Amino acid sequence: MEKAAFEGWLESVSTSFLALSDQQRNQSLDHLISLSGAVQLRHLSNGLEALLKRDFLRLLPLELAFYLLRWLDPQTLLTCCLVCKQWNKVINACTEVWQGVCRDLGWRIDESIQDAVHWKGVYLKAKLRMKQLREEDAFETSSLIGHSARVYALYYRDGLLCTGSDDLSAKLWDVRTGQCIYGIQTHTCATVKFDEQKLVTGSFDNTIACWEWSTGAKIQQFRGHTGAVFSIDYNDELDTLVSGSADFTVKVWSLSAGTCVNTFTGHTEWVTKVHLQKSQVESMMHSPGDYILLSADKYEIKVWPIGREINCKCLKTLFVSEDRSVCLQPRLQFDGRYVVCSSDLGIYQWDFSSFDVVRIIKPQQDPSSISLLSFGEVFALLFDNNYLYVMDLRTEAIVGRWPLPAYRKSKRGSSFLPGVTSWLNGLDGKNDAGLVFATSMPDHSIHLVLWKENG
Template sequence: MEKTAFEGWLESVSATFLTLNDQQRNQSLDHLISLSGAVQLRHLSNGLETLLKRDFLRLLPLELAFYLLRWLDPQTLLTCCLVCKQWNKVINSCTEVWQGVCRELGWRIDESIQDASHWKGVYLKAKLRMMQLKDQEAFETSSLIGHSARVYALYYKDGLLCTGSDDLSAKLWDVRTGQCIYGIQTHTCATVKFDEQKLVTGSFDNTIACWEWSTGAKIQQFRGHTGAVFSVDYNDELDVLVSGSADFTVKVWALSAGACLNTLTGHTEWVTKVILQKSEVESMVHSPGDYILLSADKYEIKVWPLGREINCKCLKTLSVSEDRSISLQPRLQFDGRYIVCSSDLGVYQWDFASFKVLRVIKMQDPANLSLLSFGEVFALLFDNHFLYVMDLRTEVISGRWPLPAYRKSKRGSSFLAGVTSWLNGLDGGNDSGLVFATSMPDHSIHLVLWKENG
């Protein structure tokens, strides 16, 4: 058939084909296929493959493609990045998608950062760290050696660890290098807290002292307790120091003058923890910015509105059992919004605005499992054998790390958590530095640190 005649015939057949219904069209195609040979069938197969495939991500407007990508789970997103360069480019340019992925993991999102590759990197590094936690590959260990007697007091801040010992000394260590920066002669230390200039120590000799790091001189001494001082906290803005003691009292001191301003009574057990912190929430009895003092013994946590007046009255008493059948562990945490403490039943979290229990995390063996630190996404716990990371969204242990036979302490002061910002969500940069420290029977300090370049 000549070309002109063929084109005319094809146009006529096409016009007739368009007038048919779907069933008639299908029958026509079936008949034509039955008449076709191998060459025609091969041509048909190749053509159909091209016609049926549609790169919807390339064809869609970018805004609509971003909308569809939000419905994919993270693993599918990563798989789609491997399809082709165009898909990878589109997916890697969608900031909202990767912010959403990180938000679903519980991370805090800084909306000012609009770089999609940043959030994808945060996600990938966080997932890698989670895999390392599961496989016991996230941490490494080291030791600090220098004390000649039991190390009882530990305090960590900004990469520096302070240790107080029965050898009548306190030392300040650079955790990263393991070097001792300062070593000063003190009394026996049951608790320590420091800043750039000074060190405050509470002692088994019933006194509190303030020391100058650079000279080792005693700046101030606080006398008045009739039992060992187990916990201290201070605030330079208020010029106030607070202390908890085995004499069942909490004392409020003038930090610079050393004079006792008030003795708070009401505890019937050793006061093992005091915390001085600003409130970040408002209620009927306190406002944001008010200074709050928390004190804890074996059974109760007491709340004192210290910032309003020195002669304050107890605002609230919290406990986990009215009959004192359940004791609290000496791990109290307060960030201005929530109070967290572990007990023989599990971990309790109170809302500071209402003083209501928000959640109770019950564990299989709470009598032996202790709380170290509590965040928005993770909690750090430990027992006699392991350090545990719990995902607070599922209350499932995400990973663990073996611990040596550390020195046991019922009061709990001979171990602590290091950097805690990662407990609010791994952000790609806060998985570094000290994780856990504890004193050992040989008077050394055992450190657990994040493994670099995770």
């Protein structure tokens, strides 16, 4: 057929084809394909591939490709990396994508690191750690043995754990090696706190004492309470020590002189927790940088200003039930912005600038049986009689747990504590190491739960 005649025929066929229904068009194509030979079928295949199998990731501008990739879940991203070298190159160059999936897992993101391959590696490690948490494989245990009577008090900082016992001694342990660094003779310790030079202890004999680690000598003694001293806190910069007692009072002391500066009254139950901390927010009652003392008993938390020793009045009283039908558990946390405490109804969080309850978390387990260990920005560490729990605070779902032995119960909450807590504000691949939880056991040993090295 000559060219002119062929073009006329093709125009006529095209006009007729466009007038057909979809079903008729399909039938026409099926008939033409059945009449085609190998040359025509190869030509058809090459044409269809160009029309239907376009590599959109290669064709799109890079910033638009990055935007689309952010909508994919991590597993799909990893699958897409296997499509071809070009896809792998594009996906591995998208820093925001890998930072985003790490953030979704609860990882802390350093925005200054703009290396996508780095964040992809972090994601793979993070995925493994979260899998270990789900499968009860993230932690390991060890014991500290050395006391000959019940251990009442524990305090942890910078890899060191201090224990105070009924055997009239306090010991300082290196958690990593399990070795006892110092052991000094004291009174029966109900609460302890230490730094590099000294140890401060509160006792069931109603007194507080300050000891020197290197010599074991008693540097200072504080007398004035008429009941056991259940909680202490101090600040060297302020030269201030605070204490809470079974005599229902809170006392403020000069740390260097050993003299009582003030006594706060108003509690009608044992004061089981005192906490001294700078405020980081402003309200009508305090400003950022002001030192604040929190004291807690069975039913309420009182907020006191420190530095106003004359006519010092309680700024605020926090509680979860006006009729005192709900008990607070002896776990109090204050970071200068929020006050957090667990109760029989759940975990309560107060905004320190307004003193309003901003959040109530009710675990799936019985709230009265589960206790708060530590509360962060991303995760919370909880426990009950049987397990240690890691909760994702964004979803309030339990993302990991670890079985606990039959540890010694303490109504004052002094015989168990969290270890390193920075990871609760977001894991970063480095802070998931060291001590997670410590508690005293009926056989006078200390049971430790530690992070297992991330494989």
